Amino acid sequence: MLKMEFEQEDWMLEGGCVYSDTDLFFPVGSSMKAMKQANEAKAICMECPVVTECLEYAIRTNQDSGIWGGTTEDERKSIRRQYRKTGLVING
Template sequence: MNLHWTETASCVSVDADLFFPLGDETVHAEQIAEIRRVCAACPAARRCLEWALTTGEPEGIWAGTTPGERRRIRAARKAPSAAVTGTPAAPAATASTAPAPVSVKVSGGRAR
């Protein structure tokens, strides 16, 4: 049986609205910290983060990362290497350095 990564996500039984805090991320630091605790133990976190980075997901917390954190990760991945330009490129963040939300379909909630 080959499960889609969303089916093994730790947040599968969590209300999806939790992963979409309204307003500025600094205002919702406690909610984001709660989400990151869920994502920290998630077996699908790496795949969740890659999905959010690949699709350019502009909202929500995915693999424990905020929209701003994902923008910085994408920018770091696009930065030219130091060997080509002679200037240091920003280090690429990985799932191990960035906490992780997860995209799952929750009953009665919206798809994540």
């Protein structure tokens, strides 16, 4: 996930993606390959010790591309809508 512009936060160094293939976290398009990459990235996120911090950061800073906190861009849209209404980041 670390190829977008953002401010570095301490929790990022603990991310499960730090030593993973960055391309997995930024799949391009909706091809089978891209979907497979997204699923692989999400599987890494599900084991990540900072998944909550990551998703909160992505919502708070409006990260609209890539996999963050185990979610795709589309999945974050509804989380973001909820966040605007309630100030809470709720996944699911």
